[in-house]
Amino acid sequence: MGGDPKSVLVVADDEAAELESGFDEEAVAVTVLTDRRNVFDELTHGVYQCLVLTATVGGQSGTDIAYGVTKLFPDLPVVVVGVDPAVVPDDLDVRAVASPDLGSQAVVDAIGTSLDGDAPSVAGRSPSPMETLLLSLFNEMPDHLYAKDDQARHVLMGRGFNEPTDRVGLTDREVSELADEHGEAAYRDEMDILEGEVDRIDVEEFLDLAAPYVRTRKVPWYDADGEIQGLVGLTQDITARKTREHDLRRQHERMVKVALVSAHELRNELQIAHGRLERLDDDTQTAPIEESLSRISSLVDTVVQLSTRESDRQEQTPVWLSRLSREVWETVADAHAALEIDGDARFLADQESASLLLQFLFQNALEHGASTVTVGTTSTGFYVANDGPEIEVSPPERVFDAGYTTIEGNTGFGLYIAKSVAEDQGWTLSLTDATAGSVRFDVENVDLHG
Template sequence: MGGKSVLVVGDDGVDPATLESALAETPASITQLSDLTALFDTLTRSMFHALVLPAIVDGQSGTDIAYGVRNLFPDLPVIIAGEDPSAVPDGLDVTAVESSTRLEDNVAEAVRDSLDGEPPSVAGRPPSPMETLLLSLFNELPDHLYAKDDDARHVLMGRGFNEPTDRLGRTDVEVPELADEHAKAALRDEMDVIEGNTDRIEVEEFLNLGATYVRTRKMPWYDAAGEIQGIVGHTQDITERKLREHAFRRQHERMVKVALVASHELRNELQIAYGRLEDMAGCDDAAADIEESLSNVSTIIDTVVELSTSDPNGPLQHDEIEQIPKQKHVWLSRLSREVWDTLADSRASLTFDGDTRIVADQESTGLLLQILFQNALEHAGPSVTVTVGTTDDGFFAADDGPGIDVEPPERVFDAGHSAVAENTGFGLYVARRVAADQGWTLSMSDSESGGARFNIGNVDCQD
């Protein structure tokens, strides 16, 4: 049988010394690994012919760990010590040995049986440069890299965001720290890739975890025959980039406001100047020169307004605009948080009552949310709490302010209507127009706390 190597994981399961004694008649060496996070590094860089896992190691199920091992080292015999064989899921090719007073003897027997077979083709040989290269990529890249099998269960994880074993054997819906809506959407995305319905997923999210804003890409994982056997994922922390975008958006909005206020005042002065010009009858040459100058000033004002209110990234040509897909999937929480961070200070707060992905023009929807949030800040004060949540056919934005006392309530959407003296009264009018442009409805009702609630309906949401 030749010299064989057995890797035993953990300190509280099988006693390595006792196991080695039980294997005295078998030419096999025992290596103990206390640090579970080094499991895949150890299996990749060294040669082993069998793996012994405890039923529970570092608070994790040995069965879950075995999912990852079997996908990456499919012919490596795995023995789970102290596990009820009936608890092992169907399709997971491992040997479970029940707890007993003869645990080490029974495990030794299972190890001997496994060593009698063909040696494992991957774990039983030195690693290739490609294997060590990919392992280094998973370990050293600061982003989150991971691989999942054809049931979307984690089988390998990098060290970017998590410990490399804390989700093994689990789908996202079984990971407790992930929001339910996000986990279900992630699982749907992954199954679409696995089943060949799409070749790539890319989405940005807002999460209440260590990384606030993330961008995730998911692609097929192909086996040696070119068949899809799972997915490979890459999640990147884009929080710093988003914060820079927020700062730029605030700067752009200040510029727009300055330009609009200045243009309003300048046009008033132009009206006065044109009025005085009419009194200059008989001074044809002078009047013509003055009128031409005033016309030039008016043109300059129009140009300043156009430039300040255009896309901050620069104007696009018509053929470029047609190539940009305006409607796309966007998380309601992520877009809401981005808009909120450009408007409110620390006294106000934004909360969420559910989340969903909507199919929307991100820029238009951002403008709609901006108007609704500004309305809450203006009417309910700087310490307002705004809640964004989901409904059966869309979403809502509600505040805890005094509400809007208008009869009939629909008047709030009239052009020019305002309860704040310095406002133009066009905000909610524009919001309803923006919603209608996407085929949505916008209505107002009372929130649970007595404030204002705006309901956006007829929205294409991904359940």
């Protein structure tokens, strides 16, 4: 290994003095990095012919970090120390050395073998302006930027929400802070991109994390030949906007209920007036009164129609049932009830309308004392069930009548509005189970997408 010294970057929790002593300093220059979060910055701005990772660095697996490095610097030799070669995945191109001792001859030999090969084309040279530009974008943008490989494993993350190596090597299904159904839904979305089923993903999500409401957009990452080699994503915190939307939705709900209650009371008075009008004999007096009452009745019908109609409907977009359910639940639930997800599906919907439907079904369950609300899927839609008391009504469809309620002081319009919203989407809403300890509403004719 004659000529200029070859550079080795060692990422370890402690100084690697013993490794440095294993090489002729004129032949090999060793740089030690103890902060794993800066590994991509160092590899981009520096010039290195080999990377050495210990089994764990800063509590993270060196093998996982190697996943990201090998995707962004594919011809850079990587040596992982303290890992049995037999447990290294077949699709990870690294040299593994079982000995945990950085100064062992086995480690020195593995590095020496790596340095005898061709110099890496990317890590072995100074960075181009494009590379430094993209690294600055990942490091400085306040939003969450990330790249994933063709198996949906994290390759690189920006510093907006996390550190660059926090999830490297992991899919969303393996990220512990994400709810299981959320990780699964995100993974399935990403595989649709990687397999060419869709050209982008654009969804709003509820995460139950520091930034609870986010908008996520993901697009393919193409290689030099135009083939998909992964994906690039951007997640933005939209909590402030979603909070305003929830406030407006609650305000709209109150206004709708006031309008419907008023219309209900007016109709009762109109029925009384019409009944008494029929007893009068003087047609010259009753005709204008009847005409006036008819106009009032028509106005009441218009109020009901306008208050229950979904205005400014958005374009229908793919929505995950679990994500939407958790978001809506967060706005209506109390401390004495729990939400359970029993199955998940992606479906097309106007998200605001679907949110309003779930809101009224959840509120109905909570108002009747349910302690557990379960959301699940059917072959043609989804259901919302709860463990509240039996609904004693015949026929069952009466629960959707305007003004029907069994709770004193309740307006009785929640399920009526829920059914109107469902029908506006082309769905059907029905009460399918009203037995003791089990109440279930089914939403059918939904356009499911897996």
